[in-house]
Amino acid sequence: MTENKQIPAEKTISINGSLAERIKEELGYNVYLCYQCNKCTSGCPLAEYFDWQPHQIMRAIQLGQEDIALESKTPWLCSSCETCTTRCPQGLDITAIMEFLTRESLARGLKPQIHETDDFNKAFMREVNIWGRSYEPGLMAELSLRSPKNALADIELYVKMIQKRKVAFLPHPTRMPSKRTIKPDPKAATAVAYYPGCSLESTSTEYNLSTKEVCKELGFEIVEPKGWVCCGSSAAHRSDPEEGLHLPLENLTLYEKSGYQEVTMPCAACYNRHKSAQYEVKHDETQAKKISEAMGYEYQKSVYVSTLIESIYNHVGPENVAKHVKKPLTDLNLVCYYGCLLTRPPKVTQAEHPENPTNMDVLMKSLGAQVHDWSYKTTCCGAAHSLTKPNIVVELSGNIIRHAQEAGAEAIAVACPLCHTNLDARQFQMNIDPPVPIFFFTQLMAVAFDLPLHAAGLNKNVVDPRPMLIQKGLIKS
Numbered sequence: 001m002t003e004n005k006q007i008p009a010e011k012t013i014s015i016n017g018s019l020a021e022r023i024k025e026e027l028g029y030n031v032y033l034c035y036q037c038n039k040c041t042s043g044c045p046l047a048e049y050f051d052w053q054p055h056q057i058m059r060a061i062q063l064g065q066e067d068i069a070l071e072s073k074t075p076w077l078c079s080s081c082e083t084c085t086t087r088c089p090q091g092l093d094i095t096a097i098m099e100f101l102t103r104e105s106l107a108r109g110l111k112p113q114i115h116e117t118d119d120f121n122k123a124f125m126r127e128v129n130i131w132g133r134s135y136e137p138g139l140m141a142e143l144s145l146r147s148p149k150n151a152l153a154d155i156e157l158y159v160k161m162i163q164k165r166k167v168a169f170l171p172h173p174t175r176m177p178s179k180r181t182i183k184p185d186p187k188a189a190t191a192v193a194y195y196p197g198c199s200l201e202s203t204s205t206e207y208n209l210s211t212k213e214v215c216k217e218l219g220f221e222i223v224e225p226k227g228w229v230c231c232g233s234s235a236a237h238r239s240d241p242e243e244g245l246h247l248p249l250e251n252l253t254l255y256e257k258s259g260y261q262e263v264t265m266p267c268a269a270c271y272n273r274h275k276s277a278q279y280e281v282k283h284d285e286t287q288a289k290k291i292s293e294a295m296g297y298e299y300q301k302s303v304y305v306s307t308l309i310e311s312i313y314n315h316v317g318p319e320n321v322a323k324h325v326k327k328p329l330t331d332l333n334l335v336c337y338y339g340c341l342l343t344r345p346p347k348v349t350q351a352e353h354p355e356n357p358t359n360m361d362v363l364m365k366s367l368g369a370q371v372h373d374w375s376y377k378t379t380c381c382g383a384a385h386s387l388t389k390p391n392i393v394v395e396l397s398g399n400i401i402r403h404a405q406e407a408g409a410e411a412i413a414v415a416c417p418l419c420h421t422n423l424d425a426r427q428f429q430m431n432i433d434p435p436v437p438i439f440f441f442t443q444l445m446a447v448a449f450d451l452p453l454h455a456a457g458l459n460k461n462v463v464d465p466r467p468m469l470i471q472k473g474l475i476k477s
Contacts, residue, residue: 194263327450453475
């Protein structure tokens with residue numbers, strides 16, 4: 001029999017479970033369920049930029065190695081694309097855990113490992129607190145002062161954005177809906193509420209314009225109730241979860257009090273934040289009660305939140321869309337790019353096929369386009385790192401465009417303003433030759449419906465798609 005030997009005191013390993021307990025307390029997730037399958041790491045689009053891989057961070061938390069978990073760059077570089085959360089076999093919300101770690105490190109007085117991310121979160125929320133909505137010029141100006149190196153590298157980008165008039169020079173201030181009297185809207189009985197989100201008032205006005213014109217042509221009535229506020233985007237969700245819940249519920253209360261049964265959202269981030277807020281109040285009665293008391297109104301959970309693709313697909317249908325086509329996109333080879341947040345995580349979005357959505361593909365086919373299948377339709381483009389780590393965005397978005405070309409596409413259809421900006425406005429930095437036009441899917445619908453040229457807003461695209469469309473006889477020169 002082997003004699004048992006006592007481990008010397010200096011070799012004893014102690015496990016400190018305080019961080020794991022904090023995660024369980026705040027998020028409700030038991031990190032000890034992680035059995036190191038590595039799916040989070042193998043699917044992460046930013047893994048090569050991390051110092052510690054996601055599964056290693058999870059193991060560090062399990063072992064109580066707080067210095068690794070709290071002083072790593074990884075949580076600060078996480079793009080919140082939800083791939084890890086979607087694929088975790090144990091149902092752990094790894095994205096939420098990464099966001100928690102950034103907050104916890106700041107709460108403990110540690111320096112942010114990626115100061116640009118912290119600067120972005122603070123600047124974004126400051127603009128929202130001042131105006132009620134994101135003010136992109138103010139945000140860009142502050143971040144340029146805090147990160148002059150990024151600003152100098154992006155001078156040409158800013159010039160292109162200004163030339164295309166994609167910058168709203170004046171903010172659109174508004175007050176919280178809970179602070180105002182809201183009357184029922186007579187149109188609510190027959191129309192769907194429309195929440196454009198902040199980007200559609202500035203960098204993506206062409207998406208807003210083409211959406212309204214296309215819905216008008218289809219006889220699909222959408223109404224934008226006045227007084228909505230910013231959803232908080234990833235900044236609130238990451239840095240201030242209470243505000244990340246409060247802001248979307250302010251909007252949902254606005255639509256609910258106005259009498260609407262559904263609100264459609266063209267922006268993927270806005271959609272995801274509102275959908276996540278609904279999910280949270282449904283599953284956390286304590287938080288729901290707290291927010292209701294703060295707003296002075298008990299949210300009834302009666303408003304359905306849909307993507308713009310989903311609402312057109314369900315309320316109009318591909319067959320009826322096809323009836324409005326006057327100039328079929330027969331010669332146009334496309335791929336559809338959905339991005340991260342339209343379908344993930346499926347427990348929140350209820351997406352039937354979160355890794356392989358097809359609704360936009362079907363709508364584009366109903367326009368006559370040649371839609372190619374590919375494996376990158378939900379791969380992250382770099383998301384909000386556009387203003388924090390643009391080098392990451394250039395590489396990730398460049399890879400997406402190159403894979404689209406390999407799939408046989410000469411253009412890409414998108415349904416998210418941030419995805420469009422990353423793929424379109426930064427394409428000149430990616431060495432893509434020839435450049436690939438990036439369309440909002442509603443722009444292509446406007447072209448196929450032969451609406452007046454201004455209705456598509458094609459002049460706003462940084463990669464000008466008009467020469468290609470003229471060549472194919474879809475628009476006139």
